[in-house]
Structure formats: structure tokens, C-alpha cells
Amino acid sequence: MDEERSSMKLHITVNGADRRLEAPPNTLLVDLLRRQLGLTGTHVGCDTCQCGACTVHLDGRAVKACALLAVQADGHAVTTIEGVGSAQQLHPMQEAFRDCHALQCGFCTPGMIMAAIDLVEHGVPLSNRAVREGLEGNICRCTGYHNIVKAVLQGQKAMAAADDKQGAV
Amino acid sequence: MSSATGIGASVKRREDVRFLTGTATYTDDLNLPGQVYGVFLRSPHPRAALGEIDVSKALKADGVLAVFTGQDTAADGLGDLPCGWLVKSKDGSDMVSAPHPPLAVTQVNYVGEPYGLVVAETLAAARAGAELVVTDFTELPPVMDLATAADAAPIHEGLANNLAYDWALGDAAATDAALAKADHVTKLSLTNNRLIPNAMEPRAALGKFDPASGNYELHTTSQNPHLERLVLSAFVQIAPEHKLKIIAPDVGGGFGSKIFVYAEETAVIWAAAKLGRPIKWTADRSESFLADAHGRDHVTSAELGLDERGRFTALRVRTTANLGAYLSLFSSAVPTYLYGTLLAGQYKTPNIHVETKGVYTNTSSVDAYRGAGRPEATFVVERLVETAARELGWDPAELRRLNMIQPEDFPYETPVALVYDTGNYQASLERALELADYAGFAKRREAAAVEGKLRGLGFSCYIEACGLAPSQLAIQLGAGVGLYESGEVRVNPTGSVTVFTGSHSHGQGHETTFAQVVSDKLGVPFDDVEVVHGDTGRVEFGLGTYGSRSLAVGGSALIRASEKIIAKGRRIAAHRMQTEVENVAFEDGAFISGNQRMTLQEAAFASYVPADYPPDLEPGLSEKAFYDPQNFTYPAGAHIAEVEIDKETGVVRLVKFVAVDDFGAVVNPMIVDGQVHGGVAQGAGQALLEHGIYDGDGQLVTGSYMDYCMPRADDLPDFVVDTTVTPCTHNPLGAKGCGEAGAIGSPAAIINAVTDALGVQDIAMPATSEQVWRCLKEAEASEGC
Numbered sequence: 022m023d024e025e026r027s028s029m030k031l032h033i034t035v036n037g038a039d040r041r042l043e044a045p046p047n048t049l050l051v052d053l054l055r056r057q058l059g060l061t062g063t064h065v066g067c068d069t070c071q072c073g074a075c076t077v078h079l080d081g082r083a084v085k086a087c088a089l090l091a092v093q094a095d096g097h098a099v100t101t102i103e104g105v106g107s108a109q110q111l112h113p114m115q116e117a118f119r120d121c122h123a124l125q126c127g128f129c130t131p132g133m134i135m136a137a138i139d140l141v142e143h144g145v146p147l148s149n150r151a152v153r154e155g156l157e158g159n160i161c162r163c164t165g166y167h168n169i170v171k172a173v174l175q176g177q178k179a180m181a182a183a184d185d186k187q188g189a190v
Numbered sequence: 191m192s193s194a195t196g197i198g199a200s201v202k203r204r205e206d207v208r209f210l211t212g213t214a215t216y217t218d219d220l221n222l223p224g225q226v227y228g229v230f231l232r233s234p235h236p237r238a239a240l241g242e243i244d245v246s247k248a249l250k251a252d253g254v255l256a257v258f259t260g261q262d263t264a265a266d267g268l269g270d271l272p273c274g275w276l277v278k279s280k281d282g283s284d285m286v287s288a289p290h291p292p293l294a295v296t297q298v299n300y301v302g303e304p305y306g307l308v309v310a311e312t313l314a315a316a317r318a319g320a321e322l323v324v325t326d327f328t329e330l331p332p333v334m335d336l337a338t339a340a341d342a343a344p345i346h347e348g349l350a351n352n353l354a355y356d357w358a359l360g361d362a363a364a365t366d367a368a369l370a371k372a373d374h375v376t377k378l379s380l381t382n383n384r385l386i387p388n389a390m391e392p393r394a395a396l397g398k399f400d401p402a403s404g405n406y407e408l409h410t411t412s413q414n415p416h417l418e419r420l421v422l423s424a425f426v427q428i429a430p431e432h433k434l435k436i437i438a439p440d441v442g443g444g445f446g447s448k449i450f451v452y453a454e455e456t457a458v459i460w461a462a463a464k465l466g467r468p469i470k471w472t473a474d475r476s477e478s479f480l481a482d483a484h485g486r487d488h489v490t491s492a493e494l495g496l497d498e499r500g501r502f503t504a505l506r507v508r509t510t511a512n513l514g515a516y517l518s519l520f521s522s523a524v525p526t527y528l529y530g531t532l533l534a535g536q537y538k539t540p541n542i543h544v545e546t547k548g549v550y551t552n553t554s555s556v557d558a559y560r561g562a563g564r565p566e567a568t569f570v571v572e573r574l575v576e577t578a579a580r581e582l583g584w585d586p587a588e589l590r591r592l593n594m595i596q597p598e599d600f601p602y603e604t605p606v607a608l609v610y611d612t613g614n615y616q617a618s619l620e621r622a623l624e625l626a627d628y629a630g631f632a633k634r635r636e637a638a639a640v641e642g643k644l645r646g647l648g649f650s651c652y653i654e655a656c657g658l659a660p661s662q663l664a665i666q667l668g669a670g671v672g673l674y675e676s677g678e679v680r681v682n683p684t685g686s687v688t689v690f691t692g693s694h695s696h697g698q699g700h701e702t703t704f705a706q707v708v709s710d711k712l713g714v715p716f717d718d719v720e721v722v723h724g725d726t727g728r729v730e731f732g733l734g735t736y737g738s739r740s741l742a743v744g745g746s747a748l749i750r751a752s753e754k755i756i757a758k759g760r761r762i763a764a765h766r767m768q769t770e771v772e773n774v775a776f777e778d779g780a781f782i783s784g785n786q787r788m789t790l791q792e793a794a795f796a797s798y799v800p801a802d803y804p805p806d807l808e809p810g811l812s813e814k815a816f817y818d819p820q821n822f823t824y825p826a827g828a829h830i831a832e833v834e835i836d837k838e839t840g841v842v843r844l845v846k847f848v849a850v851d852d853f854g855a856v857v858n859p860m861i862v863d864g865q866v867h868g869g870v871a872q873g874a875g876q877a878l879l880e881h882g883i884y885d886g887d888g889q890l891v892t893g894s895y896m897d898y899c900m901p902r903a904d905d906l907p908d909f910v911v912d913t914t915v916t917p918c919t920h921n922p923l924g925a926k927g928c929g930e931a932g933a934i935g936s937p938a939a940i941i942n943a944v945t946d947a948l949g950v951q952d953i954a955m956p957a958t959s960e961q962v963w964r965c966l967k968e969a970e971a972s973e974g975c
């Protein structure tokens with residue numbers, strides 16, 4: 022098929038691993054992640070770049086993977102929810118979400134966590150209002166955001182504590 | 191047993207880890223060997239005759255394997271998608287049900303209606319193939335206006351008009367007479383805005399057929415896989431039940447919209463067998479907007495009569511409810527039995543009469559969405575009560591207190607067919623007033639005025655009927671299925687427990703709460719209890735999750751099954767202890783007689799290795815129960831909203847929201863609070879932001895998140911929630927259900943607050959900044975506000 026002839030070679034670091042991939046030029050990053058790499062933790066909740074369920078990190082910054090072509094990630098590092106923590110060792114933000122009951126159906130959760138980590142890592146210390154404004158690009162239909170906001174504030178503290186600990190070591 | 195993991199404990203959810211780490215399995219995450227992709231052909235017109243569908247170009251395109259149309263499904267004898275609740279009109283006639291083929295055959299009746307399915311090797315090829323199908327439509331004039339739809343030219347051939355039913359409940363003559371005698375009558379014309387549910391996971395289906403066994407397997411986004419199987423077997427006739435397995439894996443929210451059996455999964459499982467390849471279809475969000483069942487969409491006129499002392503004497507309600515182009519699975523019951531029956535609210539109104547006209551329009555179906563009928567009823571009652579208080583100069587809290595059903599009045603029979611078993615409405619109101627600092631509101635209003643802001647406060651004291659339902663009553667009223675729930679408790683040979691429930695969990699946390707219930711009842715460690723749901727191949731039967739019924743009905747089934755386990759265990763223990771069964775007690779997970787003790791785990795092992803065992807007792811320790819409730823449950827509560835309006839921009843800010851709810855006994859307070867938060871957010875969305883709009887030409891103009899305003903984090907405040915408790919009197923858990931309360935109570939409270947701030951009698955939902963700004967400008971022009 023034409024698709025194969027026109028496939029582009031891509032070199033992307035995905036969750037820390039060097040990946041050499043091929044995909045047609047019109048492939049969205051989210052489709053590359055979900056369909057080709059089987060990283061199904063990144064979700065698709067809309068088709069207008071509004072819901073944020075597909076949020077991943079590109080070189081450490083939150084991006085909507087439905088709003089990027091896979092080729093735009095060529096030469097860059099992509100981190101998905103699968104690269105953030107594991108069942109054995111949750112990231113402090115994941116732990117905070119669990120502790121605060123900040124998820125119900127779980128569909129928006131990976132995107133929410135990726136957005137929240139970026140907010141904490143690249144923002145000034147967050148207030149309730151700043152978290153709410155910072156998560157404006159991520160829609161949750163289940164929680165009413167109350168516990169998500171609580172979790173992000175708690176996760177911020179936990180991330181700072183984890184950094185301090187690491188710094189001390 | 192009360193413990194850190196038992197009933198009443200805020201146990202952290204065990205399902206969370208897979209959601210947090212991205213390892214959950216939603217339908218679209220699954221792939222099967224040989225899988226191909228489906229894309230639906232959808233009508234671009236609200237109403238049109240279907241002519242020739244030319245698929246020749248599509249079939250020649252790369253990767254396209256087949257194009258199926260409504261002609262094919264009809265020729266193969268597929269049945270219609272049924273409406274499962276037969277409502278009768280007030281003249282005794284049956285509702286008029288328009289045929290609803292899974293894929294349209296001769297006519298399309300709403301924008302987005304599927305009339306064909308293109309299947310290809312890749313999703314891109316299926317999409318490209320769909321573009322190559324040429325369809326000959328003859329456009330017909332659509333019926334779009336709800337208020338006039340009933341008498342407009344019929345949209346369905348062979349029907350006399352667009353009236354599906356003209357239903358009534360209550361005593362019309364007594365209500366008319368009481369209104370005529372009333373000292374004061376408050377009148378309102380209300381619109382309950384159309385909503386689009388928008389669970390974050392779009393609907394999806396993955397269908398597979400195995401020709402060797404003749405078995406069908408359908409993974410799909412369902413709140414009730416067994417009901418789906420029943421409908422696909424008995425009505426659509428895909429395959430008999432024993433040949434059809436339905437699995438609803440992780441499901442990303444439902445809110446009602448995933449109760450129904452839709453055209454898409456029906457076509458997918460049918461086509462998978464025709465083609466001999468597994469087919470996957472996943473809706474994109476645009477399809478969800480067009481073809482998911484929508485919610486609400488009523489126009490109503492209502493009158494509340496009061497005597498000279500402020501007592502409610504009569505309520506008359508006339509509602510026209512939009513049912514869309516076809517009657518979806520439970521649609522007919524929503525604006526009737528789930529609406530009219532709730533119009534007594536929390537009050538002793540002696541005379542009530544309601545009429546509902548259910549009408550067809552050229553729009554997507556309207557069916558149950560979180561609350562389903564009860565938010566609409568609450569909106570009518572609580573808007574009227576608040577307005578009456580303002581008209582008569584009453585404190586709205588005091589007028590409510592005066593009219594509330596009192597604790598000593600239970601059981602209380604309403605004039606609209608329900609018997610409330612228990613409640614203490616004033617208790618939740620008083621607690622809400624305290625949490626809302628009602629006494630301090632006047633000062634806050636003054637302070638806001640200094641800043642040029644308008645502050646308002648509004649109440650909503652709601653009631654709901656949940657725990658659907660006593661089966662015989664529901665069937666008498668037209669339900670096509672019983673509404674019990676099934677549960678199975680299987681104690682494994684080494685003492686761990688596997689629990690099977692017909693209640694599906696798609697965010698509610700049943701894997702945690704149901705384990706709490708069984709662990710508490712059987713005295714086994716929480717971690718030793720596993721909950722299985724959502725698979726017709728593993729769970730015997732189920733009616734599913736909706737109407738806030740899972741714990742009250744599904745949880746009660748598990749209590750009953752656990753009681754059977756204990757009863758059998760006592761016989762095993764009595765035999766071992768060489769005593770009579772009556773002498774054996776069960777406490778904290780052990781059978782006890784005198785100083786003899788046998789744990790449940792030991793009894794389980796003895797039952798599977800029956801060496802020294804009662805001769806007349808079957809081996810094994812696994813028990814099932816079907817629990818059929820005796821009555822509905824009646825959660826109730828008081829919600830208080832406080833808003834602040836910017837006079838320049840019309841922006842309404844919800845500054846405080848207090849919800850005090852009585853859900854009866856609570857298993858996991860953390861999860862209950864979360865359910866209230868989510869419900870209130872959806873209610874706030876209805877009141878302030880969300881509106882599904884079709885234009886006069888029948889196009890859905892709110893077809894994406896660019897146009898349909900979902901509540902986002904910065905639209906909402908932190909919520910203040912609390913509970914009061916009067917345990918349900920007729921189920922073993924004392925639970926009433928908590929899933930819908932937030933969405934039921936909050937719209938009326940918020941609109942009462944907005945109208946209070948603006949000093950107007952009414953404003954249509956959603957009270958967007960534009961609406962409010964216009965209202966302010968009109969008031970300015972007429973020297974108000």
C-alpha cells in the first residue's frame with residue numbers, strides 16, 4: 022500500500038528507551054503510541070484537542086498527543102503514563118491521586134496525572150485556584166475536580182519531599 | 191465486623207492502581223488476531239428518504255472488505271432495537287412505538303443516524319472507503335420544535351402524529367378544585383435543557399464470531415452486559431443467549447448513556463459473523479455527540495397552590511418531553527414513572543396531577559442521563575417552592591420546613607403512587623443551613639454589592655426514588671424486565687472468596703465497596719475477597735448499574751448469598767462439633783459452639799474435602815442469591831448554592847455549594863463523597879454551561895467540545911458535602927444509593943441562586959454569561975436589577 026512506501030523513519034525516546042520506528046507522515050503521535058507501541062494508557066477522548074485524555078510529556082513538557090504528528094516527536098523524548106510509575110512504585114502524584122480518591126472511571130486519569138506533574142515541575146507553588154486554571158485543558162466527567170485539585174496540591178508536596186530526599190542522598 | 195476495611199470505612203480503591211498506571215483495559219485497548227475496523231455511514235440530514243446506496247467505488251478501494259447497509263441487516267432478519275418499557279396513555283392505549291432498525295432501511299430520522307457500516311483492514315482504509323459511498327437522499331422536512339412537535343406532520347410513516355404517548359398520573363379533578371380554591375397560585379413555565387452525557391470514554395465495540403463453535407463474543411462499553419445480551423438475543427436475534435458472550439471490560443463512565451443497546455454494537459457483532467473477522471469500532475467524540483442518547487429536554491408549565499398559611503394544597507404539571515426520533519431502551523419511563531412519581535418532593539402536597547406528552551422529533555434519542563426524570567421533577571418542584579416563597583415574602587427555608595413530611599409521617603404515601611419508607615428532611619436542611627452559613631448570607635451579599643457584584647442564594651430539597659425496583663410493580667407499570675439483581679459468593683477451598691455481581695462498575699468502585707460488604711459480612715480479610723463483574727461468561731445474570739441501584743440491590747444480593755454461606759457453614763460446623771445447628775453461632779468469621787471454634791476457611795476446606803461431613807449435605811461452599819427489593823429507596827437531601835454575578839460581563843461564579851444528603855447507611859464515605867462531587871458538577875454544568883442545541887434545520891450545532899461547554903476545573907469551587915442518616919427500612923444494608931443525588935438536587939439550587947441574585951422570576955438553563963448579561967440589560971432598560 023501507499024502507506025508503506027511513504028512511511029517515515031522516526032527515532033524517538035519513549036519512556037527512556039530508544040525506539041526506531043516507521044509510520045506514515047499523517048500518523049498522530051497518540052496513534053503511534055496506542056496502536057504501534059501498545060501504550061494504551063494514553064487515551065483518546067475527543068477529536069478537537071479539548072479533553073486532554075491523551076496528555077503525554079514531550080521533552081518533559083505536557084502536550085496533547087492528538088495535537089502532534091508522530092514526526093514532530095522525531096528526535097525527542099516522549100514520556101507516557103506507563104513511564105511515570107509502576108504498580109510496585111507509584112509516582113508521588115499517582116499516589117496522591119489514589120489517596121485523595123481523585124479518579125473514578127479512570128479514563129481521564131493518565132492525562133490528568135501527566136498534566137499535573139508538568140504543572141508542579143514547571144510552575145510556581147500552586148494554589149487551589151492555580152491548579153484549577155492549570156488543569157483547564159483536561160476534562161473529567163466523574164469527579165467534579167474537587168478531589169483532583171486536592172490530589173495535585175498533595176502531590177506537589179510529596180514531589181517536593183521526594184526531591185528533598187533525593188537531594189539529601 | 192467493623193474494621194479499617196469493613197462497612198463504613200473509607201477504604202482506598204483497589205481498582206485505582208491499574209487506572210493510575212495506564213494498565214486498565216478499556217474496549218478500544220483490546221485487539222484480536224485478524225481484527226479489522228468498522229466505520230459507520232451516518233445521515234447528514236435530519237430527515238430523508240434513503241434511496242440507492244452506491245458502494246461500488248468503496249468496495250474497490252484499498253483495504254475495504256465489505257459495506258453493509260440496512261437492507262442487508264433487514265434481509266438477514268435482524269430485529270428492531272426495542273424500547274423496554276411500555277407506557278400507556280391516559281386513555282388506556284399503548285404508547286406508539288416507531289420501528290427502530292439497527293441500521294436505517296428506508297428513511298433516516300436524525301443527523302448521525304447510522305445506515306451502513308464500512309469494514310476495512312485498517313481504520314484509515316475504512317474511513318476512506320466511507321467517503322466513497324454515494325447515497326441518494328431525498329430530504330424531507332424535519333420536526334425540530336419540541337413545543338409544537340406533537341401535532342406536526344408525523345416524522346414516521348404510518349403514524350398519525352408525533353405523539354408517542356399522552357400519560358397522566360394523579361387526581362386531575364381534585365387538583366383543579368384545590369388550585370381554584372388556593373389562596374395563592376405560583377405559576378412557572380420551565381425548560382429543562384437538553385444535555386449530552388459525555389462519558390469521557392467514547393462508546394466502542396469489538397465483535398468476534400467463532401464459526402467452529404457458533405459462539406459470538408462482544409466486548410463493549412456497557413453498564414449492563416447481561417441486559418445487552420438479553421436484548422440482542424431475544425429482540426434483535428443475533429444469537430441465543432448461550433451462544434452470545436458480552437464483556438464490558440473497564441468502562442470509562444456511563445451516566446446512563448451506556449445502559450442502552452445501540453445500533454453500533456449490534457451491527458458490529460452481526461457483521462463480524464458475516465465477514466468472519468473480528469471487527470472493532472470506536473466512536474470518535476463527534477459520533478458520541480450525534481448518536482449517544484441525550485438527556486432531559488422538557489418544556490413544562492406548572493402551578494403550585496398554597497393556602498393562607500403557606501401550606502401547599504395542589505400541584506399541577508404539564509410537560510412535553512422530547513423522546514428523539516426513536517424510543518431508546520428506557521426512554522419512555524424517564525419522563526413518566528421516573529418523573530411524575532417524584533413530584534411530591536419532600537412535601538405533603540395533598541393533590542398532584544401531572545400530564546406528560548412524549549413526542550418524536552428528528553433528533554437523537556433521549557433517554558436516561560444521571561438522575562433520569564428526577565432532576566427534572568426536582569427542578570419543577572424546587573423552582574416553584576422558591577418562587578412561591580419569594581412571591582409571598584417567606585423565608586424559603588421556613589416555607590419548606592412548614593410543608594415537609596415529618597419523621598413521624600413515615601411510611602408516607604404520596605398522591606403520585608409512591609410510598610416513602612423513611613427520611614428526615616428537616617435534619618438535612620438544618621445541617622445544610624449551618625454549613626452554608628445561611629445566617630451570614632445577608633452580610634456577604636452586602637459585601638459583594640460594594641464590589642459591584644450580585645450575590646444570590648438558592649435551595650433545593652430533593653427526593654429521588656432509587657434502587658430500581660420491585661420487579662412486580664415495575665412490570666405492572668410496563669417494564670419489560672424484572673429489576674432485581676443477582677450475586678454469587680464463592681468460598682474457594684482454601685478460604686479466599688470470589689464474588690460475582692450483576693452490577694457493573696464503571697467508576698463507582700464496586701471492586702472495593704462490594705468486597706467491603708462481603709468481607710464484613712463473612713468476617714474474612716478484605717484482601718481475600720475478589721469481585722468479578724461485567725462478563726456474561728463469568729457472572730450468571732444481572733440487570734446492571736443505573737438508577738443508583740448497585741449497592742441497595744446488588745449489594746443486598748451479596749448479603750443474601752453470604753447469609754446462605756453462613757447457614758451452610760453452620761451445618762458443617764455443627765457436624766464437626768457434634769452438636770445441633772441451633773447451637774452454632776457465627777461471629778467474626780468463625781463458627782462457635784461453647785469452646786469449640788471453626789473458621790469459615792476451615793469450613794470451606796471441609797466442604798471441598800468432605801471427609802468428616804454431614805451425609806445429607808452437598809459438598810462445596812458457593813451460594814447465589816437474586817435480590818428483589820420490596821420498595822424503591824428514597825435518598826433525599828438539601829442542597830444550597832451561592833453564586834456571585836459580575837454585572838459587567840454576566841459571568842456567574844458558583845462560589846459555594848453545600849450538599850447534605852441522606853443516603854441511608856454508607857459503606858465507603860470517601861466514595862460516596864466522590865459520587866456527590868461528580869453529580870453536583872454535572873448539575874452545575876446543566877444549570878450554567880451545557881446545552882445540546884439543534885438548529886431549525888436539524889443540525890446539531892453543539893457537536894464538539896468547542897461548542898458544548900463541559901464543566902472544567904476552573905468553573906467549579908470546592909464542594910461542601912455532608913450526610914445525615916436514616917437507614918433504608920427494607921434492605922439488609924440500609925442503603926439508599928448515592929450516584930445521582932448531586933445531579934438531581936443541584937440545578938434547581940443554582941438557578942434559585944441565580945434568580946435570587948438577579949431579582950428575576952426565571953432564567954432559562956443554562957444561565958450562561960450571555961443569557962445573564964442579556965437579562966441584566968433588559969432589567970436595566972426597564973429600570974430593574
